[in-house]
Amino acid sequence: MSHHHATAPVPSAWQDRAQRDPRAWVAPTVATVLGGLLAPVAFLFGGLSVMATDSCGPDDCSQALTTALNMVFGTLFFGGLLAGGAWLASWLLPWLSVLALVFNLPEG
Numbered sequence: 001m002s003h004h005h006a007t008a009p010v011p012s013a014w015q016d017r018a019q020r021d022p023r024a025w026v027a028p029t030v031a032t033v034l035g036g037l038l039a040p041v042a043f044l045f046g047g048l049s050v051m052a053t054d055s056c057g058p059d060d061c062s063q064a065l066t067t068a069l070n071m072v073f074g075t076l077f078f079g080g081l082l083a084g085g086a087w088l089a090s091w092l093l094p095w096l097s098v099l100a101l102v103f104n105l106p107e108g
Helices: 012-019 026-053 063-103
Strands: none
């Protein structure tokens, strides 16, 4: 009489979990901490850059200064949107891609 029991096959999801990098959370966490520290500083300097127009007033400043300030504000605005989107993607993309793969599994 044999004492060997048949073992059930291990689901592929468990095998994939064993292959995941346990430090995958480090990069989004570092990005979150750096963004939390550097974003307020960037907005502070962007807000202080308006003081460059104190000597000439808002209407008499040179075109070069006005263009430079518009570049600063455009960079802060669009760069902030881009950084926010990248931040969300770094945290959500792994979870959303797993959900999409699970919900689109073939039957059987």
